[in-house]
Amino acid sequence: MEPRDLSEHVPYRAGRGIDEVARDLGLDPDELVKLSSNENPFGPSPRAIEAVQSAAESVHTYPKAAHTDLAAALADRWDVETEQIWLGPGGDGVFDYFGRAFLDPGERVLVPEPGFAYYAMSARYHDGVVDNYTLSKAEDFAQTPETVLAAYDDHRIIYLTTPHNPTGSEMSYEDIETVAQETDEETLVIVDEAYAEFTDAPPARDLVEERDDVAILRTFSKVYGLAGLRVGYGLVPESWADAYDRVNTPFAVNLPACRAGLAALEDDEHVEKTVETARWAREYIHDTLDAPTWESGGNFVLAEVGDAERVAAEAQKEGIIIRDCSSFGLPECIRITCGTRESTPEAVDTLNEVIDR
Ligand SMILES: *Cc1c(COP(=O)(O)O)cnc(C)c1O
Numbered sequence: 488m489e490p491r492d493l494s495e496h497v498p499y500r501a502g503r504g505i506d507e508v509a510r511d512l513g514l515d516p517d518e519l520v521k522l523s524s525n526e527n528p529f530g531p532s533p534r535a536i537e538a539v540q541s542a543a544e545s546v547h548t549y550p551k552a553a554h555t556d557l558a559a560a561l562a563d564r565w566d567v568e569t570e571q572i573w574l575g576p577g578g579d580g581v582f583d584y585f586g587r588a589f590l591d592p593g594e595r596v597l598v599p600e601p602g603f604a605y606y607a608m609s610a611r612y613h614d615g616v617v618d619n620y621t622l623s624k625a626e627d628f629a630q631t632p633e634t635v636l637a638a639y640d641d642h643r644i645i646y647l648t649t650p651h652n653p654t655g656s657e658m659s660y661e662d663i664e665t666v667a668q669e670t671d672e673e674t675l676v677i678v679d680e681a682y683a684e685f686t687d688a689p690p691a692r693d694l695v696e697e698r699d700d701v702a703i704l705r706t707f708s709k710v711y712g713l714a715g716l717r718v719g720y721g722l723v724p725e726s727w728a729d730a731y732d733r734v735n736t737p738f739a740v741n742l743p744a745c746r747a748g749l750a751a752l753e754d755d756e757h758v759e760k761t762v763e764t765a766r767w768a769r770e771y772i773h774d775t776l777d778a779p780t781w782e783s784g785g786n787f788v789l790a791e792v793g794d795a796e797r798v799a800a801e802a803q804k805e806g807i808i809i810r811d812c813s814s815f816g817l818p819e820c821i822r823i824t825c826g827t828r829e830s831t832p833e834a835v836d837t838l839n840e841v842i843d844r
Contacts, residue, residue: 496611499604500814508808520834522824523810525652525682525787527712528764529827531747532757535713538750542743550738553745560749561720565692570728574740578681578706578719579605585644585702585721586613587734589675594643597635601628601653601815603679606646618642624817627781628654632665641671648679650686653815653822655783660689667694667701676701681719684710684758685765686784692722699724707744709786710761711751716744761786768825771832776823777839786825792842795821801844807837 509516522528542553558572565572575581582605590596592614598606600619607617620638622628628651635645645666649658667676678691680703694701703722708714718740723731740748751757765786772788773780780790792798795818799811810822826834 497604497608499608503808505808508803512804512806514806519806519808520826520830521808522826522830522834523808523822524714525709525785525822525824526714527710527761528825528830529712529757529761531712532751532754534750534754534757535711535747538746539716539743542746546742548742550740550742550745553742553749554738554740557718557740557745557748558720560752561722564752565722567695567722568725568728570731571695571723571725573721573723573728573731573735574745575719575721575735576739576741577708577717578679578704579609580717580736580739581704581719581721582606582609582677583612584731584734584739585675585677586610586615588727588730589643590615591643595640596644596646597638597642598646599630599648599651601812601817602646603648603652604814606679610644615643622651622654622656628656630656630658630662632662632669635666636669639670639674642674644675644677645670646677646679648681649688650682650784652682652785653787653810653812653817653820654789655781655785655787657686657688657784660691660694663691663701664694667698670700672700674700677704678702679704681706681709682785684762685786688784695722695724699726707748707751710758711748712757712761713744713747713751716741716747718744718748764827765825767828768831772823772825772835775832775835775839777842788823788825789817789820790823791820792838793819795819798838798841801841802834802837805837805841807834809834809838 505516505521558569561572562569590613595616596610620635706719778790778792795811812820
């Protein structure tokens with residue numbers, strides 16, 4: 488027998504993990520600097536580590552209370568009802584829940600190009616059809632209502648990313664509001680704020696209160712350093728928040744992840760250190776990399792280096808792992824995740840040597 492026709496589905500190819508690369512190069516993983524997946528260079532909060540350890544004793548139970556506690560803490564933080572928090576296995580899992588809740592077969596979605604690959608993947612899993620709007624390199628990947636609306640044709644879902652991965656560009660609150668305003672009432676605008684903690688721009692949260700066609704995506708994978716636990720959430724309008732119970736996979740987030748998420752939320756010091764260091768590293772990379780870079784609101788910087796595949800391969804041999812952006816349709820660009828005050832200069836030194844070769 489065979490699966491259904493999956494020819495439209497593009498396999499997800501994750502960046503290689505630090506252990507795989509170390510094995511290939513015959514190096515100790517500790518000798519490598521991994522700045523390719525926008526992970527937290529400080530690791531998880533110490534409180535989250537403790538929470539995972541103590542949760543281990545209870546993993547024979549379903550995470551009913553843990554789920555409720557995390558959703559309630561997030562609702563409190565955002566000043567919304569608990570039902571308005573849609574927990575999922577990573578932000579990616581939450582995109583799937585939006586797809587399950589909104590897409591009838593054949594309905595169309597609008598995604599940014601370049602952009603985050605999972606929007607299109609998730610939409611296709613839910614029998615959606617994918618169209619693109621283009622962020623133009625010549626215009627520094629500017630995100631305006633016009634860029635989105637020029638490609639809009641009664642799509643069921645529009646995905647916006649601010650700060651945008653991989654370019655770092657941002658979309659203002661007013662411009663997001665314009666997109667929501669100018670599109671049909673039955674068009675859901677998803678604002679992906681996976682990197683919002685790293686910018687000063689205000690979140691789209693008030694739009695979720697004022698309108699019923701805007702939802703926000705947040706994740707614990709980036710600033711909170713919990714990528715390996717897979718926990719994210721949607722912040723959705725009250726009027727359709729109850730759809731969650733009809734679309735979520737029961738106990739979407741596992742017990743250690745719920746407990747770690749709660750602990751991480753409480754650790755302001757870890758978050759502040761992470762954000763402050765990322766902001767410093769962004770400037771450091773802009774100032775010292777021997778290549779043009781773009782302004783970034785995230786914990787990463789996009790740089791134009793000519794042949795990204797060569798630069799990524801040669802830097803990796805020297806122990807520096809960064810992201811070759813060919814898969815984003817930018818074969819001349821690399822994306823460098825902000826590291827620590829030690830690892831960032833080390834990475835830039837190596838990259839400059841490789842770029843200047
Ligand atoms: C990392 C990321 C996410 C969420 O990732 P998860 O690990 O699944 O939570 C969502 N959107 C963008 C643009 C990202 O870079």
